[in-house]
Amino acid sequence: MTTWLQEQFRRYYTRPRIRFPDRFPRREYALVPFEEQHMQRHLAVKTREDLQSLLERRVPAHIYYSSAYYETPDAPTMAEKGWMGADLIFDLDADHLPGAGGMSYPEMLAAVKQEMIKLLDFLQEDFGFEEADLAVYFSGGRGYHCHVTDARVQTLGSQERREIVDYITGRGLDTQSLLQEKTVYRQGNITQTSLEMPLPDEPGWRGKISREIIRFFQSLLDAPEEEALQQLTQFEGIGPKTARTIYQGLTPQRIQRMRQGKFDQFPYIKKMAPHLIRRSAVELRGEPDEPVTADVKRLIRLPGSLHGKTGLRVEHVPLGYIDQFDPLVDAVVFDDSPVALTLKKGTAISMKNRSFDLQPGSHTVPAHLAVLLVGRGLATVDS
Amino acid sequence: MDIYVLARYPFLSEAKEVVRRENVRTEEILHDPIYERARDIGRQRVTDALEEGVVGSYPVASETDALMNIFSYPIARMIVASVGHPYFRGRYALAEAKRAYEFLQGESQDFLLQVARELEVAVDDDLRLHFADYLRHAPTRSQRWKLVNMPLSQGWLSLEHRELARVLQNAIQHRLFEELRDMRPPSEISNVFRGEVTAIRNTLQQREMREKAEMGEASVTKLPPCMRMLLAAIQTGANVPHVGRFTLVSFLNAIGMETEEILNLFAASPDFDRERTRYQIEHITGKVSGTDYTPPSCASIKTWGLCPTDKMDAICRRVNHPLSYYRIKGRRRK
Numbered sequence: 001m002t003t004w005l006q007e008q009f010r011r012y013y014t015r016p017r018i019r020f021p022d023r024f025p026r027r028e029y030a031l032v033p034f035e036e037q038h039m040q041r042h043l044a045v046k047t048r049e050d051l052q053s054l055l056e057r058r059v060p061a062h063i064y065y066s067s068a069y070y071e072t073p074d075a076p077t078m079a080e081k082g083w084m085g086a087d088l089i090f091d092l093d094a095d096h097l098p099g100a101g102g103m104s105y106p107e108m109l110a111a112v113k114q115e116m117i118k119l120l121d122f123l124q125e126d127f128g129f130e131e132a133d134l135a136v137y138f139s140g141g142r143g144y145h146c147h148v149t150d151a152r153v154q155t156l157g158s159q160e161r162r163e164i165v166d167y168i169t170g171r172g173l174d175t176q177s178l179l180q181e182k183t184v185y186r187q188g189n190i191t192q193t194s195l196e197m198p199l200p201d202e203p204g205w206r207g208k209i210s211r212e213i214i215r216f217f218q219s220l221l222d223a224p225e226e227e228a229l230q231q232l233t234q235f236e237g238i239g240p241k242t243a244r245t246i247y248q249g250l251t252p253q254r255i256q257r258m259r260q261g262k263f264d265q266f267p268y269i270k271k272m273a274p275h276l277i278r279r280s281a282v283e284l285r286g287e288p289d290e291p292v293t294a295d296v297k298r299l300i301r302l303p304g305s306l307h308g309k310t311g312l313r314v315e316h317v318p319l320g321y322i323d324q325f326d327p328l329v330d331a332v333v334f335d336d337s338p339v340a341l342t343l344k345k346g347t348a349i350s351m352k353n354r355s356f357d358l359q360p361g362s363h364t365v366p367a368h369l370a371v372l373l374v375g376r377g378l379a380t381v382d383s
Numbered sequence: 384m385d386i387y388v389l390a391r392y393p394f395l396s397e398a399k400e401v402v403r404r405e406n407v408r409t410e411e412i413l414h415d416p417i418y419e420r421a422r423d424i425g426r427q428r429v430t431d432a433l434e435e436g437v438v439g440s441y442p443v444a445s446e447t448d449a450l451m452n453i454f455s456y457p458i459a460r461m462i463v464a465s466v467g468h469p470y471f472r473g474r475y476a477l478a479e480a481k482r483a484y485e486f487l488q489g490e491s492q493d494f495l496l497q498v499a500r501e502l503e504v505a506v507d508d509d510l511r512l513h514f515a516d517y518l519r520h521a522p523t524r525s526q527r528w529k530l531v532n533m534p535l536s537q538g539w540l541s542l543e544h545r546e547l548a549r550v551l552q553n554a555i556q557h558r559l560f561e562e563l564r565d566m567r568p569p570s571e572i573s574n575v576f577r578g579e580v581t582a583i584r585n586t587l588q589q590r591e592m593r594e595k596a597e598m599g600e601a602s603v604t605k606l607p608p609c610m611r612m613l614l615a616a617i618q619t620g621a622n623v624p625h626v627g628r629f630t631l632v633s634f635l636n637a638i639g640m641e642t643e644e645i646l647n648l649f650a651a652s653p654d655f656d657r658e659r660t661r662y663q664i665e666h667i668t669g670k671v672s673g674t675d676y677t678p679p680s681c682a683s684i685k686t687w688g689l690c691p692t693d694k695m696d697a698i699c700r701r702v703n704h705p706l707s708y709y710r711i712k713g714r715r716r717k
Binding site: 125126127128129152153156159160162163164165166167170171172173174177202203204205206 | 505518519523526527529530531532533535536537538539540541680682683685
């Protein structure tokens with residue numbers, strides 16, 4: 001029996017807007033049908049029409065393709081598939097964000113987008129990837145994906161990919177050598193030391209940390225005293241008294257000295273450094289502690305397909321548009337035609353710039369919202 | 384390139400070209416008294432690799448010496464290939480690469496660049512290395528070499544002379560290993576070097592037996608802290624992520640535990656499902672999937688957040704792999 005939701009998906013898949021991955025005939029495809037939870041794997045397609053007809057025939061709730069490309073993508077085991085290489089995939093999901101539990105759906109999406117913007121800075125500035133080799137997608141659910149198709153990284157193994165993840169998340173960073181105590185003056189038993197920090201224009205993490213430290217102290221200097229003190233006391237080990245000392249010692253001259261790599265007598269920074277490092281890093285953890293990017297054969301949602309729990313499209317986000325991109329406008333595919341449904345749970349959401357604050361019970365809502373509510377199991381369509 | 388320089392790097396294509404240009408037949412190299420010295424050095428290269436782990440530098444006083452050094456290299460490779468032992472191929476490649484590293488440190492930047500190009504390691508004119516090749520060849524297992532601690536900018540990172548030489552050592556090792564893997568030695572070789580080949584095989588076999596003995600009966604008391612923690616978590620029914628199960632099972636399999644033994648260890652778990660667990664174990668140990676996974680290294684375990692850093696002990700700090708921990712622990716108990 002075809003459900004209402006399935007019927008909506010079927011209509012979309014008669015004329016979908018799929019973005020075909022590079023070398024799409026070399027990829028493995030996998031789908032989850034509406035009727036069952038089990039994933040069907042090891043599918044392959046030879047032509048665009050094959051994939052099109054697969055979508056039309058099967059109308060999947062979810063469809064994925066492999067980041068890897070293979071000699072024989074439909075072979076049942078890895079050994080028989082013959083791994084040839086794989087795109088580098090970054091999967092940022094609200095689940096990986098600290099504090100996501102207390103956020104609304106749009107807030108989560110906005111927070112993940114900020115992480116993606118940070119990630120893109122790493123990929124372009126540190127790793128030097130060209131725009132043509134980067135593609136960002138809204139996942140249709142609670143996150144964003146970034147696909148890197150630079151040929152130089154496609155043949156990297158999982159150990160090497162893990163190094164890239166570690167770079168972006170700041171794991172294994174040698175923080176001790178970032179802030180070093182240098183002896184500047186010594187006579188008899190009088191020793192004067194100065195704390196040195198990296199210069200803002202140094203390459204790699206050293207410059208990144210330096211810029212973050214300067215930015216942070218500049219923002220303290222610019223903020224009203226109350227706010228600055230409050231910011232400072234948020235750091236572990238910094239009480240109101242220490243915060244005041246730091247704030248009072250903060251002058252434009254001191255920040256100028258920081259730009260030259262000098263901290264002078266400023267021992268508190270050592271306590272603050274780990275937190276400032278965390279702010280510069282990207283939150284990028286997969287399934288409990290699983291670094292998704294290091295996987296050389298992961299399955300990723302097919303761009304242009306629909307997410308079975310939201311009806312939103314896996315939408316390409318042009319790099320220059322990411323700031324304005326709003327998934328609840330830009331990834332909506334279904335129209336505004338009215339649908340009568342029964343809501344089980346109260347829901348507040350804004351879609352296509354229209355806010356809804358719905359109590360449990362009967363409602364008539366636009367089709368795109370109906371798809372999302374039914375997909376998530378929050379409502380049933382009245383027949 | 385100078386023939387004396389080539390004697391230090393006999394694996395470079397230019398050195399191979401020298402051998403080719405001399406236009407001697409394999410037969411002559413193997414039998415002609417003129418090449419006696421080359422055969423001796425060839426034997427020495429292989430013995431050094433086996434015994435010392437690094438190929439020595441042999442005196443080069445004349446052009447003939449240099450030439451004999453260059454010729455000794457293909458001979459050594461033929462011996463290694465006819466031993467036909469994957470572990471020994473790796474060891475020999477490493478031993479040659481280490482020798483090259485010792486020389487490379489004293490060479491000019493231009494020379495390093497030239498070697499890098501031949502090895503297809505992307506280095507620009509300012510001696511900056513592309514990160515992808517850095518990741519392929521740098522010893523990133525140690526914290527100092529981790530990419531996160533390198534001055535990466537726009538995809539490139541600059542290295543000091545000595546660091547670049549070190550990266551090239553690994554690139555050489557990888558290249559030589561690949562070449563050896565694909566090499567089919569002429570059958571003649573095992574006649575001429577029969578004694579050497581047999582002796583090496585025996586030594587390798589003895590070493591393997593010694594290692595097996597060190598490994599001993601699979602025993603839980605020798606487990607490193609990470610594995611003990613994972614095992615305890617599974618036995619108490621705590622939620623262990625998939626990578627955690629994978630890490631533990633592949634490790635227990637590698638120390639010689641059978642599926643049944645692993646099952647019995649896991650049986651303490653309150654939600655233990657024997658058949659489901661058996662399937663999962665056999666998937667990892669290769670009975671179902673056809674792939675026999677090797678247990679992950681310390682670096683991977685750390686990345687996955689499974690290394691209990693507060694429980695690390697002295698042995699942990701010495702090793703890069705949990706299996707090394709297990710071996711050392713076994714040695715100590717005797």
